[in-house]
Amino acid sequence: MMIKFILRAENAVILISSIYWYSFCQFNWIVFAVLLLAPDIFMIGYFVDKTLGAYIYNIGHTYVLPVILLVYGLYTAQQTFMMIATIWIAHISLDRTLGFGLKYGSDFKDNHMQNV
Template identity: 40%
Template sequence: MTNKTILQLEDGALFLLALTLYIKLGFPILYFFLFLLLPDITILGYRHDPIIGAKLYNLGHTLVLPVALTFISLFTSTSFLLAVSLIWAAHIFMDRAMGYGLKYSDAFKHTHIQNL
């Protein structure tokens, strides 16, 4: 098994974990599926140019922001932010499980997962 396959399996498992936590915490499952693809709005940066597109896309597809939202939700007892962070993280895990990854500015289809 290659490193790429191992990482994709891990991300698939993390997607299932995020979905399970979302359901277990009692958040509406309809919202999960309605907003699951919302982070892909960052692809609109590519309408301007590939460099801005890659930076905006990567900002929306890194786990730093969902993790920060999780911490904020825990310290402020704001369940809405926790729901958002779980959906956002699930999206990232789903993308990476399917082989999509952080973008390089030379081409939209050139991702960090391809280099594994």
């Protein structure tokens, strides 16, 4: 029970930090609102089957790709990449704060946050 709380709190801090970073960079809040749920497009694999769905969903819901995109955006001073990466990180951290985690191939409802 305590571990779930810690994981959710940790992701809440990441969510707050990403929102702060977004504000600090003075990015457009309308874009934030429009794109916040965009990473859920990674659910598309579930139209084929649960295993493929979980695999594709998990690719889009780990911090690896958005952090790489953020670092690339910082390195090249490309604000669009930084903005998209920050929204993506906010989405993942919001999901995890709410208890939605990486999916298992057994069912869409089965995720790593439940099994901690």
